[in-house]
Structure formats: structure tokens, C-alpha cells
Amino acid sequence: MPSLAGRISRTAQFLWSGWSGLAGLSVFAALWQVAHEAYGNFILPSPLETLAAATALLGEASSWQLLLTTSSRALSGFALAGAIGTMAGCLAGFHPALLRLVQPQITLMLGVPPIAWIVLLMIWFGTGSATVTTTAAIACLPIVFLGAAEGIANRDRLLDDMALSLGMGRVRRFVRITVPQMLNRLFSILIMALGTAFKAAVMAELLANAGGIGEALAVSRSNLDVANALAWILLSVSALLAVEYGLIQPTRSELEVWRHAARPWGVKR
Amino acid sequence: MSTLTLSDIGHAFLGRTVLDQVTLDIGDGELVALVGPSGCGKSTLLHIAAGLVEPRHGRINRTYGRHAVVFQEPRLLPWATARKNIGMALPEKLSVRDRHDHIFAAAAAAALEDEDLDKYPVQLSGGMKQRTAIARALASEADFLFFDEPFTALDPALRRHMQDIVIRHVGSGKRGGLFITHDMAEAVRIAHRVVVLDRRGNGISGERYISLMPGERDERMIFETVQHFMKEDPLFRHVEDLDERRAG
16 A cells, blocks of 8 residues: 555655646747747737736636636536546457447547537537537547557456456456556546547637637637737646646556656656 | 366367367375476466366366466566555455455565565566565465466576475475476476376376475485486476477
């Protein structure tokens, strides 16, 4: 069992790694500043100006409402795709024939442009939350499904034999041997899917005029207010980062302490 | 009294017969070493005996309660510490206290130190990993153990140490065991009886009882027995033949 000291040290390391994240963002901001100075204020407002605009937006309660709306739509789409994709992926992973049948449909789903989905969903569900949530779910469903299916299909079968030789039953083998191996693969996929869900949700909101950050962006566009548009982008990325580093990464590091132990020192910190 | 009886076992992979009419009887608390050239079907026979592979025909009769297998690779769960890897063999219903005691006893039997128990497999050396695998098998309270060439990847000194662990905890009336190896010295050192599988898997070619009990034999006696087997005994003529018909 992980000791308290180990947990504190891991948390401290996680927080400390924020500095390297900040350093990376600073490099990005520097490049942004360069571009701003080259193209002028109208095309690309400076990072500080954008930050000021974003701070001003955060001062209004209505912006928080918009952020919350988009985040909850993206997250419910993500959760929906996560649940359906993981379950279906598990099934397909255990049955190679099923996986072979489903694979072309996944390619098909990935091939249909998201914009086409939005048009169809607007016809089916109208321009509301349902359209946005479903767009987000459809955008990340295929990758979650494939991640889960591959996680199961590529499991270490030698470990299965080992568990069988110890007399473990089917359910216990699945829970204790197969699921950890699947999660191992699924987690990096889930992080990608979360980003996709946010992007798809904002896009669907913009096109369907369904409120949230997307609609705020549409308003900025019609006003040619680049600073405001950038501020909204900044806020939506921040919302994504907050979910990823507040929810997904801690869960992941909790489940993957062993992976941390395997890393060489220079990679650890 | 026999604890494991294989009668007339046969198996085929994709229509090609790999084992045919193999009959083997292992007594209570007896450790049998099974030798044979590479690719003769030793591992397949062990997997059949351990219930991991369904044989094409033949019957398996087990009178022991539980068995465990020590594989050629340690097969540890990479996401669990050595302690949890050993603990996974224990029944779920044990109390925390009992669980701890069982793990501790098994680790001690396999000469694992307490501080190693909190390490993950990636942090353990090859020998430690294999020791953890042995501890896991011992913790399962199995009364029969299967060994599938478990020490092949270890260096000679470490291998001898592991063999001593096997001698101490298997055979000698405690647990029965079937030990597959291609190292004759290993077979002669640890087993009560050495059984030779036919090089084409057509039944058992023959068997030799080794004098004295495992653990009482000295290096000289082991060396001479192996020399005698390999040079003069026709039964062992093909044991070191190479025929890589298939892996495992």
C-alpha cells in the first residue's frame, strides 16, 4: 500500500512539475509576442492584452455560466463516449471476429467530417445541448473504443495463464489482470479524447448557435473583436487543462505508481 | 499413493501430433524431473497437467487440493509490488493480519528480504523476480507445484540457490512436484526420480531413480551421476539433441 510519505512526495513532485509546464507556456507566449509585434494589434493582440481581456471576462458572472455550460456539455459527451466506448471496446477486444467487423465502421466514423455530424444532429435534435453533447461524444467515441479494444486484445496472455494456474475465476481474472492492462493503454487515449470532446463541443456550439463558449466566439467574430476571441480560446483551453490536471492526471498517477518507479531519474523530475 | 496421474495423454497442434500416449504417475510428496530434448513437448505436457491446455485425449487424475506453476518467465504483474504479487495467490477471504503473515512466510521461504517486498518488478533483478514468482507459488498453499524450466535465465550460482529453495520446500513429503528442465545436473540435484520424455513425444522413454534424498547429495555424486547418464546410459542418448520443432 502506498505510504503517506510516498503520497506527499508524489504530490509535491506533481506540483513541482508545474514549473516546467509554466516554462513551456512562457516560450509559447514569447513566440506569440514576436508574432504580435510583427503583425500588429488588429491581427494578433499581445498575450498580455489577451490575458487582460480574459481576466475581464472572468469578472462577469455570465462568462462563468458560459464556461460551465460548455464544460458540462463536453464532459457529458466525453463521459458518454467513455462509457459506451470502453464497454464496447472490451467486448470487441475479447472477440477478434467482432473487432474485425467493427473496424471498418470505425474508419467510416472517423472519416465523416465532424461538420457533417453537426448538420445531421441539428436536424435530429435541434440546436440545443443534446446536439453539442452528442457531437462531442461522437467525436471521441471511435478513439476510446479502439483504445479499449486494443488494450484488451494486446493484453499479456502469459499473465492470464499464470492467474488461471493459481485457480482464479473468470471474473477475478478480468478485474485483477485484464482491466489494469487495458486502463494502462486507455488512459493516454482518454486524455486525447477529452481534448477532442472540448474542441468538438465548442465547434458545435458555434455552428449550432447553441450558447456556451462557441456562441461567445461567434459574437466576437461578428464584432471583429480578436482580443475577445483569443480570450475565449484561452479560457476554453484553461477549462480543459483544469479538468485534465485536476481529474485525469491525478487518477492516472494513482493507478500508475509502478510506471513512475520504472522511470529514470531525469525523466521523473 | 499417487497424487497426480496422467494416463495416455495425447495432444496435437494444428493436426500435428506433439504428444502421444504419455503416461506418468507422481507419488505423494515426490518431486519428478522431466527431461527431454528441446521441442519434444515437455512444456506442453506440463501445461496439460496444470490444466492450462486441454489435451486431445487422455485422462488426468489429481488427488491434491491446489496446484501452482512457476513459469520460465517470472510473470509478475508489473503494476503491483512484490508483496501484492505474492498476495494475489492467497484466497480473498483471509484477514489482513493472516494475509500479511502468509506473504511474509512465503517471502522468507524464497529468501526475499522484507525491504524488497515494497518494490515493483521493474526495480527487482532477474533472480529477485524469479524468487518472487516462487514465493507466489508457495504462498498459494498449493500441495503440488509445477516448474517449467524456471531457472534457465539465471546464472549458475543463483540457480543453485534457487534449487536449494525448491529442495527445501518441495518433495521431502511436503508437496509433490513436476520439474521440467534441460539441465541434467539440475534434474539430478533436486529430483527423486528423473523421467525422460521421448524425443518425438511418443510416450515416456524411461525413468531413473536417483539414490539418496535431494539435499543429501553432494556435488561429486551429482557430477558422477550426470556423467554416467550422459556417457553410458542409452536412455539419455537423445536428451541433448537439438530439434526446435516449435517453441515451448
